[in-house]
Amino acid sequence: xxxxxxxxRELQHPVVLALETATLCGSVxxxxxxxxxxxxxxxxxxxxxxxxxxxxxxxxxxxxFDWPEIDAxxxxxxxxxxxxxxxxxxxxKGLAPAGEVKLIGVGTLDGLAAQLFAAGDILICPVLDAxxxxxxxxxxxxxxxxxxxxxxxxxxxxxEMLCKxxxxxxxxxxxxxxxxxDFFREKLDDLLKVAPTQVYFPRAATVGLLxxxxxxxxxxxxxxxxxxxxxxxxxxxxxxxK
Numbered sequence: 001x002x003x004x005x006x007x008x009r010e011l012q013h014p015v016v017l018a019l020e021t022a023t024l025c026g027s028v029x030x031x032x033x034x035x036x037x038x039x040x041x042x043x044x045x046x047x048x049x050x051x052x053x054x055x056x057x058x059x060x061x062x063x064x065f066d067w068p069e070i071d072a073x074x075x076x077x078x079x080x081x082x083x084x085x086x087x088x089x090x091x092x093k094g095l096a097p098a099g100e101v102k103l104i105g106v107g108t109l110d111g112l113a114a115q116l117f118a119a120g121d122i123l124i125c126p127v128l129d130a131x132x133x134x135x136x137x138x139x140x141x142x143x144x145x146x147x148x149x150x151x152x153x154x155x156x157x158x159x160e161m162l163c164k165x166x167x168x169x170x171x172x173x174x175x176x177x178x179x180x181x182d183f184f185r186e187k188l189d190d191l192l193k194v195a196p197t198q199v200y201f202p203r204a205a206t207v208g209l210l211x212x213x214x215x216x217x218x219x220x221x222x223x224x225x226x227x228x229x230x231x232x233x234x235x236x237x238x239x240x241x242k
Contacts, residue, residue: 014071018208021088022080022108025201031208067099074211077105078229079136085228093223103221104211109138115199118146127176135176156232163187
């Protein structure tokens with residue numbers, strides 16, 4: 001937790017409640033412009049459905065905030081764990097109308113890449129374990145303000161094919177490093193830089209701060225039609241296709 005107390009009521013709006021459930025290390029956060037008011041990690045062996053609402057309640061109780069003081073609810077849309085994404089978005093779609101707040105979606109890889117703010121001209125490649133010997137990834141470069149921006153569409157790809165696409169210095173981060181780090185080091189050699197382990201997991205605080213930019217641009221989701229970004233078909237969809 002961070003930055004609690006009565007003084008936070010004097011901060012500028014919007015105030016955003018953010019949810020991140022795309023990986024096992026889920027979290028919830030309360031942010032406003034340039035500041036994380038509080039963040040609560042949900043890393044656990046049990047499903048997010050058993051901890052998410054309790055985490056939100058704890059966050060609001062600790063900060064003293066109530067729904068009338070929250071302007072928007074931001075959620076990580078994916079890619080990531082299919083179950084985690086469904087739980088996070090379903091929770092957000094239920095809470096946003098009930099709390100009469102705006103709903104904002106943020107790409108999981110965007111949030112992960114943003115943790116390397118002002119990384120210079122080096123290529124940034126967040127990698128998340130997608131199972132089935134594949135990874136979710138994307139290529140980012142920092143803009144003039146230091147914010148990483150996606151250069152092409154996000155991918156689900158084998159580690160081998162990812163390495164074949166890289167011909168310049170790159171910094172990688174994400175839980176895919178825990179699984180395929182040795183392989184990447186062998187194939188990419190001096191081109192590869194690995195980010196510190198503390199930024200391997202997406203954070204709700206970063207999702208919330210990116211949501212503030214979408215708020216300024218009026219980029220809101222319709223709760224009735226919002227869907228996760230899976231990139232890859234689910235097992236149910238694959239079986240249906242068969």
